[in-house]
Amino acid sequence: MEIKKSPKADLRNKRGLLLExxxxxxxxxxxGAFAYTPKERTIEKMDLQAAIVEEEIVEITRQDQKPPEPPKRVEVKVIADLLQVVTNDTKITTEVDFAEFDENTEVIQQVEVAEETIEDDQPFLIAETMPSFQGGDLNTFRNWVQQNVKFPQIALENGIQGRVVLSFVIEKDGRLTNIQVLQTPDRSLSEEAIRVLNKSPKWSPGKQRNQVVRVKYTLPVDFRVHN
Known part of the structure; x- marks a missing residue:
């Protein structure tokens, strides 16, 4: 038996309507979804018991430079030269036995005086006529050195100070030579003292028995910093 379908019951005919x-x-x-807005909520009561956490604000700072230190008073002082004591350990004794002579014997002692010879290479520590500097003595030279010497910057920055002791020779022609460092707290100080001595003008040379001789000096220079 064949089943017959009603044309009205066929949903395919209504597909377009259902789609619309x-x-x-x-x-x-x-x-409706775009038009929907949630209700505003209001806080009717505030909890005053809640602890308020305060956060400390740390400022970002850069490392401050050290404030400039107050200027220090620098003093370079040329003091009196060191005393050098030179001793002669050679003893000359003459022994005469007077028992060999009677009372009538005349004793005549002849002493030969040898002429003093001056060695060219050996400088004198003390001469009959000491060298002079610009018409003055060693004190004049000390003042000249004190006016020309400068405190080295590297020694000043590192707090180095002290006494430099130098020795030098005044030649027969008045030149200042043979500069030697006998004592120094730092190389920078001794180099500054040597620099000034090398600039020394010529001296008037010393004399011994009317002969021009070399004379050796010792000169201390004090480098001090006063706050």
Whole structure:
């Protein structure tokens, strides 16, 4: 037996209508979703018991440079030269036995005086006529050195100070030579003292028995910093 379908019961004929109805419903849902706004909520009571956490704000600072130190008073003082004591350990004794002579014997002692010879290479520590500097003595030279010497910057920055002791020779032609460092707290101080001595003008040379001789001097220079 063949089953017959009613044309009205065939849903395929209504497919277009159902599609339009579905699109309309979807569009209404989308519009309703955009139109919906949530209700505003208000805080009726504030909890005053809640602890307020304060966060410390740390400023970002750069490392400050050290403030400039107050200027220090620098003093370079040329003091009196060191005393050098030169001793002669050679003893000359003459023994005469007077028992070999009677009372009538005349004793005549002849002493030969040898002429003093001056060695060219050996400088004198003390001469009959000491060298002179610009018409003055060693004190004049000390003042000249004190006016020309400068405190080395590297020694000043490192707090180095002290006494430099130098020795030098005044030649027969008045030049200042043979500068030697006998004592120094730092190389920078001794180099500054040597620099000044090398600039020394010529001296008037010393004399011994009317002969021009070399004379050796010792000169201390004090480098001091006073706050």
């Amino acid at each position: 109805i579905g699109l309309v419903i979807s569009l209404c849902l989308v519009i």
